[in-house]
Amino acid sequence: MLTDKASDSFNFIMVMKQKRFFLSENDIPTQWYNIQADMVNKPMPMLNPKTGEPVKPEDLYELFSREASNQELNMTDAWIDIPEKVREMYTYYRSTPLVRAYGLEKALGTPAHIYFKNESVSPIGSHKLNSALAQAYYCKEEGVTNITTETGAGQWGAALSYAAKVFGLEAAVYQVKVSYEQKPYRRSIMQTFGAQVTPSPSMSTRAGKDILTKYPNHQGSLGTAISEAVELARMTPNCKYTLGSVMGHVTLHQTVIGLEAEKQMAMAGEYPDVVVACFGGGSNFGGLAFPFMRHNIKDGKTTRFVAAEPASCPKLTRGEFHYDYGDESGYTPLIPMFTLGHNFRPANIHAGGLRYHGAGLVVSQLLKDGMMEAVDIEQIESFEAGTIFAAAEGIIPAPESCHAIAATIREAKRCTETGESKTILFCLSGHGLIDMAAYDQYLAGNLINNSISEETIAENIAELNSKIPY
Numbered sequence: 464m465l466t467d468k469a470s471d472s473f474n475f476i477m478v479m480k481q482k483r484f485f486l487s488e489n490d491i492p493t494q495w496y497n498i499q500a501d502m503v504n505k506p507m508p509m510l511n512p513k514t515g516e517p518v519k520p521e522d523l524y525e526l527f528s529r530e531a532s533n534q535e536l537n538m539t540d541a542w543i544d545i546p547e548k549v550r551e552m553y554t555y556y557r558s559t560p561l562v563r564a565y566g567l568e569k570a571l572g573t574p575a576h577i578y579f580k581n582e583s584v585s586p587i588g589s590h591k592l593n594s595a596l597a598q599a600y601y602c603k604e605e606g607v608t609n610i611t612t613e614t615g616a617g618q619w620g621a622a623l624s625y626a627a628k629v630f631g632l633e634a635a636v637y638q639v640k641v642s643y644e645q646k647p648y649r650r651s652i653m654q655t656f657g658a659q660v661t662p663s664p665s666m667s668t669r670a671g672k673d674i675l676t677k678y679p680n681h682q683g684s685l686g687t688a689i690s691e692a693v694e695l696a697r698m699t700p701n702c703k704y705t706l707g708s709v710m711g712h713v714t715l716h717q718t719v720i721g722l723e724a725e726k727q728m729a730m731a732g733e734y735p736d737v738v739v740a741c742f743g744g745g746s747n748f749g750g751l752a753f754p755f756m757r758h759n760i761k762d763g764k765t766t767r768f769v770a771a772e773p774a775s776c777p778k779l780t781r782g783e784f785h786y787d788y789g790d791e792s793g794y795t796p797l798i799p800m801f802t803l804g805h806n807f808r809p810a811n812i813h814a815g816g817l818r819y820h821g822a823g824l825v826v827s828q829l830l831k832d833g834m835m836e837a838v839d840i841e842q843i844e845s846f847e848a849g850t851i852f853a854a855a856e857g858i859i860p861a862p863e864s865c866h867a868i869a870a871t872i873r874e875a876k877r878c879t880e881t882g883e884s885k886t887i888l889f890c891l892s893g894h895g896l897i898d899m900a901a902y903d904q905y906l907a908g909n910l911i912n913n914s915i916s917e918e919t920i921a922e923n924i925a926e927l928n929s930k931i932p933y
């Protein structure tokens with residue numbers, strides 16, 4: 464029989480060795496966190512491209528649901544209630560586990576404590592469902608019958624297709640052509656949920672026709688797919704456009720990730736020194752980072768926030784802060800963002816969700832203010848990291864998530880070199896079980912790194928300056 468002292472010691476060891484941390488249903492957040500309310504420097508306004516004036520909510524109503532539009536421009540309310548029907552759907556898969564990555568720590572031989580928030584356990588295998596459910600719900604409540612969207616690798620398209628089915632909406636998805644061909648099973652998932660899926664650019668819209676006329680072999684980008692989805696929404700009665708990243712209301716919905724992680728890190732008895740997430744438009748990064756970042760803003764915490772983007776699409780590390788369109792054809796409002804130019808044609812890397820020319824206005828302002836930092840990751844390094852993680856933790860990560868893992872490994876190795884025992888938290892934004900063709904190419908030695916020259920970036924920015932002088 465254990466003595467009281469021995470029992471206390473045993474319980475302490477068991478807590479320290481606990482690997483997964485879950486919240487009860489009652490502890491799942493009831494509100495999202497809006498970091499814009501707490502930012503010292505508010506983001507610059509989006510502009511109406513026709514008038515050059517700051518966008519008003521009614522300017523966005525043509526595209527988005529009214530509630531999403533209002534959330535987009537809300538800079539005063541730090542906390543936004545999660546609708547009960549959305550929260551009810553969250554309880555089907557939330558809370559997602561916070562996991563102590565003992566296996567990865569051992570594989571790296573690092574003194575760092577590594578945790579990951581496992582968003583791959585959602586019904587469609589990624590974090591994207593957190594916002595898809597909210598956007599579909601708001602459209603349904605407004606009496607909308609049809610929704611359109613774009614998708615890169617297909618995680619967002621799958622999430623939106625499922626959310627549309629949940630709330631009885633018809634969904635049309637434009638999938639970036641190269642991903643449509645690389646990832647046929649994601650297309651099948653969307654179609655299984657009842658969505659119409661079209662490779663972009665296509666001949667079904669004026670935007671698609673114009674792009675293909677100029678570039679007949681264009682393999683698509685999120686910018687082309689956004690243009691087509693926006694155009695279809697405008698042409699279709701009782702239809703709204705939805706999107707999976709970049710905009711502030713999307714990141715707002717994703718803060719359920721970081722709000723849960725806050726409580727779970729407290730259960731683990733730790734607080735992150737470094738928070739890492741992959742970066743395409745900013746939703747998964749902001750979703751994890753912003754709830755922790757508020758403590759840097761309000762309470763003097765010194766956590767570092769690292770956005771990991773692909774080296775072939777380096778808007779944060781090599782782009783320019785500029786007003787730019789969110790799509791290739793210039794249908795969206797002008798957004799103050801770090802950008803490579805809306806006409807940028809990204810390389811055909813397998814992390815399709817990260818192949819986007821710009822960053823959201825909130826993260827762009829935070830980067831300007833030094834509240835976060837960014838690193839770029841080559842494709843081969845990302846898959847090396849993904850395979851290390853898979854062997855250590857038994858989960859095959861999505862190519863997008865591999866970028867976050869690669870940045871985490873860099874941080875952990877730095878701890879090994881310095882002997883510091885830092886706590887690192889990263890977002891496993893999705894699993895890679897439908898991306899095995901990419902892993903096959905990596906394992907066969909057929910993947911390549913894709914570089915972009917300074918000359919190409921300069922040409923793109925020069926063209927942007929000629930079109931948008933501010």
